[in-house]
Amino acid sequence: MPDQRILLRAEDTSVLIDLTAGRLPAIVHWGSELGELTAADAAGLAAATMPSPHANGTDQVSRLAVLPEHHTGWTGRPGLSGSRRGVGWSPKFTTTGLTISGERHEGPESVEGPAAGGVPLATYGVASVETAAVDELSQLGLTIRIELLSGGVVRMQATVINNGADDYQLDDLVLALPVPAQAREILDFAGRWGKERTPQRQPLGVGTHLREGRHGRTGADAATVLHLGTPGFGFADGEVWAVHTGWSGNHTHYAERVYTGEQVIGGGELLLPGELILKPEQSYTSPWIYAGHGIGLDAVARRFHRYLRSRPQHVDADRPVTLNVWEAVYFDHSLPKLIELAERAAEVGVERYVLDDGWFGGRRNDQAGLGDWTVSTDVWPNGLHPLVDKVKELGMQFGLWFEPEMINLDSEVARAHPEWVMATGDRLPVEARHQQVINLGIPECYAYVKDAISRLLDTYAIDYIKWDHNRDLIDAGTQPGGVPGVHDQTLATYRLIDELKAEHSGLEIESCSSGGARVDLGILQRTDRVWVSDCIDPLDRQQMSRWTTQLIPPELMGSHIASERSHTTGRRHDLSFRAATALWGHLGIEWDITGANDDQRAELKAWLDFFKAERGLLLRGDLVRIDHPDPALMGHGVVAADRSRALYSLAMVDRSEVNGIGLVRLPGLDPDRRYRVSPVIIGGWPQTRFLPSWWSADRPYVDLTGAALARVGIQPPDLPVEHAVILRVDPLD
Numbered sequence: 001m002p003d004q005r006i007l008l009r010a011e012d013t014s015v016l017i018d019l020t021a022g023r024l025p026a027i028v029h030w031g032s033e034l035g036e037l038t039a040a041d042a043a044g045l046a047a048a049t050m051p052s053p054h055a056n057g058t059d060q061v062s063r064l065a066v067l068p069e070h071h072t073g074w075t076g077r078p079g080l081s082g083s084r085r086g087v088g089w090s091p092k093f094t095t096t097g098l099t100i101s102g103e104r105h106e107g108p109e110s111v112e113g114p115a116a117g118g119v120p121l122a123t124y125g126v127a128s129v130e131t132a133a134v135d136e137l138s139q140l141g142l143t144i145r146i147e148l149l150s151g152g153v154v155r156m157q158a159t160v161i162n163n164g165a166d167d168y169q170l171d172d173l174v175l176a177l178p179v180p181a182q183a184r185e186i187l188d189f190a191g192r193w194g195k196e197r198t199p200q201r202q203p204l205g206v207g208t209h210l211r212e213g214r215h216g217r218t219g220a221d222a223a224t225v226l227h228l229g230t231p232g233f234g235f236a237d238g239e240v241w242a243v244h245t246g247w248s249g250n251h252t253h254y255a256e257r258v259y260t261g262e263q264v265i266g267g268g269e270l271l272l273p274g275e276l277i278l279k280p281e282q283s284y285t286s287p288w289i290y291a292g293h294g295i296g297l298d299a300v301a302r303r304f305h306r307y308l309r310s311r312p313q314h315v316d317a318d319r320p321v322t323l324n325v326w327e328a329v330y331f332d333h334s335l336p337k338l339i340e341l342a343e344r345a346a347e348v349g350v351e352r353y354v355l356d357d358g359w360f361g362g363r364r365n366d367q368a369g370l371g372d373w374t375v376s377t378d379v380w381p382n383g384l385h386p387l388v389d390k391v392k393e394l395g396m397q398f399g400l401w402f403e404p405e406m407i408n409l410d411s412e413v414a415r416a417h418p419e420w421v422m423a424t425g426d427r428l429p430v431e432a433r434h435q436q437v438i439n440l441g442i443p444e445c446y447a448y449v450k451d452a453i454s455r456l457l458d459t460y461a462i463d464y465i466k467w468d469h470n471r472d473l474i475d476a477g478t479q480p481g482g483v484p485g486v487h488d489q490t491l492a493t494y495r496l497i498d499e500l501k502a503e504h505s506g507l508e509i510e511s512c513s514s515g516g517a518r519v520d521l522g523i524l525q526r527t528d529r530v531w532v533s534d535c536i537d538p539l540d541r542q543q544m545s546r547w548t549t550q551l552i553p554p555e556l557m558g559s560h561i562a563s564e565r566s567h568t569t570g571r572r573h574d575l576s577f578r579a580a581t582a583l584w585g586h587l588g589i590e591w592d593i594t595g596a597n598d599d600q601r602a603e604l605k606a607w608l609d610f611f612k613a614e615r616g617l618l619l620r621g622d623l624v625r626i627d628h629p630d631p632a633l634m635g636h637g638v639v640a641a642d643r644s645r646a647l648y649s650l651a652m653v654d655r656s657e658v659n660g661i662g663l664v665r666l667p668g669l670d671p672d673r674r675y676r677v678s679p680v681i682i683g684g685w686p687q688t689r690f691l692p693s694w695w696s697a698d699r700p701y702v703d704l705t706g707a708a709l710a711r712v713g714i715q716p717p718d719l720p721v722e723h724a725v726i727l728r729v730d731p732l733d
């Protein structure tokens with residue numbers, strides 16, 4: 001294949017791809033916009049950034065490909081690991097084909113000849129670059145796709161093909177992007193059930209920072225987005241490169257610095273031993289690896305948000321206010337109680353009503369019934385029709401809870417088909433939450449689960465599924481041999497969701513997994529929101545929502561107003577703090593409002609009315625998060641795309657070590673425009689001990705320029721701990 005270089009440019013991002021000497025595609029530059037380049041410019045940059053020989057190294061050096069190759073002398077993590085019983089374990093690929101589709105740019109005239117090394121340059125905007133390669137000796141084919149998407153997101157994917165006459169065992173396939181030496185600090189996430197996406201930082205030294213997810217699902221402790229940036233980077237400052245593995249099964253994220261000084265970040269699927277044996281002519285396609293670059297974490301987050309919002313299937317901003325009944329009734333499915341709850345919900349302005357766990361089979365508690373997807377005649381002698389009809393009569397959508405990937409041993413389906421339980425060896429996996437995993441990789445099992453759900457969707461007017469997944473996949477094999485099945489289970493789940501949505505127009509599905517244990521761009525290519533956490537204590541949700549939006553925009557993030565006393569932590573909070581926290585996502589309620597008094601219901605309705613009036617801004621604005629030196633304050637907001645309006649939240653999440661936390665800057669506005677900043681008053685005056693001088697009863701606002709608000713800031717009210725205030729910013733011209 002002739003030598004070629006390709007420049008991709010979109011939304012302040014440039015990617016220069018090198019395809020020379022028959023090697024796999026390598027990245028010369030990924031990051032800030034380079035402007036228009038000639039072929040000579042590209043050749044000069046490629047020469048200037050080529051790794052240099054070093055003492056005690058290989059005599060020849062080459063640029064690292066996006067699928068790193070051991071044969072080049074790279075001693076870091078190889079991109080492809082596998083063999084034919086120990087043979088062909090270090091392939092050497094030669095590129096044989098190139099396909100480019102997208103927005104071709106007519107840049108400056110290409111200069112070829114000696115100055116450019118005879119290598120032409122093609123320039124594109126949003127585009128896809130696909131290269132084909134082979135290794136005749138290893139009898140493997142390889143396809144690599146590199147795409148620049150809306151928002152400036154880069155994504156990569158690879159397919160390996162077995163061209164041989166015998167089996168090839170694939171052990172690992174990862175893709176990686178180069179990151180410059182000034183990026184030496186790592187930020188990724190940890191967490192647990194009820195406290196997902198807890199940020200953690202550390203320096204990158206020589207070696208590998210490896211995050212493996214072995215839960216069989218994304219995991220509450222998932223890295224989610226792995227960032228590598230200039231030390232001390234924040235929401236608005238510092239150069240940051242980030243990567244996300246868009247896969248809902250076992251997976252990896254990693255950052256690596258080798259002794260020569262080269263650095264990469266990347267990821268891929270984590271394959272269990274013997275999980276993928278490619279028969280002759282069979283292939284494997286990796287998950288998409290997504291990457292974003294920007295100045296500050298907010299810039300990286302906005303790249304992901306803009307890409308997701310550009311998709312044709314993306315939800316609109318008019319997200320229906322939802323009530324989920326779980327914390328109101330748990331397993332006590334009394335029709336009169338549920339109808340009363342629906343009536344109270346409609347009165348305050350709820351638009352979607354979701355019936356949670358407990359409606360099917362023998363499911364009177366969490367120890368039985370999973371897998372028996374038929375309406376319980378004991379609890380629902382007339383089926384779900386009385387409740388569904390009432391919900392529809394009240395003008396609301398109806399949603400229903402399922403856990404299609406799980407099974408209780410105390411169920412009719414488990415008794416009929418014990419071989420459908422995922423297991424390995426001569427034992428059952430250790431139980432978790434009294435349940436096991438049902439094997440969707442078995443065609444008959446898949447058909448049973450799909451048919452059962454489809455019958456319910458055909459019988460009742462169901463608009464929405466809360467799709468849960470409440471345990472890790474341990475010993476997840478296919479009986480009787482116990483061959484690992486996490487990969488097939490993940491693909492079967494994707495297919496099941498895709499087919500149900502294709503066959504039931506307008507159906508929305510939420511990804512819930514013990515709360516927030518399945519938040520990734522693999523599941524979100526086919527679902528319409530995620531449940532951030534089973535913990536909706538507003539104090540904990542301040543942190544979890546703040547960092548969940550590092551990957552996904554607010555409209556994909558289930559965010560509910562909690563009960564006065566938190567189900568998971570036991571803390572008590574005022575309605576104002578619960579609502580002011582929940583407002584910044586797809587708003588809902590998780591609270592028995594039949595027990596609320598008139599004043600509480602009136603205040604709740606006012607909060608829902610405010611959300612409805614502002615959801616176009618709340619769920620389509622640009623995310624901004626406030627860097628403040630005092631960790632007691634947590635601030636964030638959304639700014640209209642044209643920077644005409646904004647809403648900000650200031651929350652006290654701890655006691656400060658000083659009496660006053662100082663000025664708070666409000667970023668993201670037009671620096672040359674004048675704005676009025678005023679508090680949002682819902683349910684009475686916010687609980688503050690002292691008001692700043694600009695905020696008085698007769699004049700509760702201040703007028704300033706966007707530059708003054710971003711560079712100087714304002715004095716916030718003196719809020720008690722676990723209280724928040726919302727500020728609205730409106731234009732004066």
